[in-house]
Amino acid sequence: MSVLIDCAEGVSPLLTEEEVRSICAHVLAAEGVDRPVEVSLNWVDDEEMHSLNAEWRGIDKVTDVLSFECDAPTIEDLPAGEPVELGDIILAPVQIARQAPGFGNDPADECRLMLVHGLLHLLGYDHIEDEEAEVMEAREDELLRELAVQRGADPAAVAVGPTTRHEHD
Structure with a gap:
């Protein structure tokens, strides 16, 4: 697994590169992805996220995370050892920190949720329909509790609100 991380000038990430890679590895393993994959993660400011959200989702305001899917890990056209480019995850740490208290999280926990959320999108999960959102x-809840145990935190303290329905959009 390869995670390419870029941070816009003046932006302070909410998670270390080591933790980002660890979360990605855990989610991919838990989802049964056993071939080499590449994920791109970009930390951006509110202005850039606002612009991307308006361009790609038609919503003229800042959001917390965007995912741009490329190839599925099950793609059969590539040789077995060749990495699959899963896609891009864009995170807006200022927006994530701003919204965290409303969801009962601190900024780092909210960011972990947004990263897991973005990865699940790259793996084909969606939340347009209520049934999809519940799944x-x-x-997300299961993965975040596993990650909490890994870092020695209380899994019962994990808070996953109704974020996947984008009720705040």
């Missing part, structure tokens, strides 16, 4: 939220 995605349950998977």
Whole structure:
């Protein structure tokens, strides 16, 4: 697995590169992805996220995370050892920190949720329909509790609200 991380000038990431890679590795393993993959993660400011959200989703305001899917890990056209480019995850740490208290999280926990959320999108999860949202939220909750145990935190303290339905958009 390769995670390419870029941070816009003046932007302070909410997670270390080591933790980002660890979260990605855990989610991919838990989802049964056993071939080499590449993920791109970009930390951006509110202005850039606002612009991307308006361009790609038609929503003229800042959001927390965007995912741009490329190839599925199940693609059969590539040789077995060749990496699959899963896609791009864009995170807006200022927006994530701003919204965290409303969801009962601190900024780092909210960011972990947004990263897991973005990865699940790259792996084909969606939340347009209520049934899909329930499946995605349950998977986010499960993964975040596993990650909490890994870092020695209390898994019962994990808070996953109704974020996948984008009720705040």
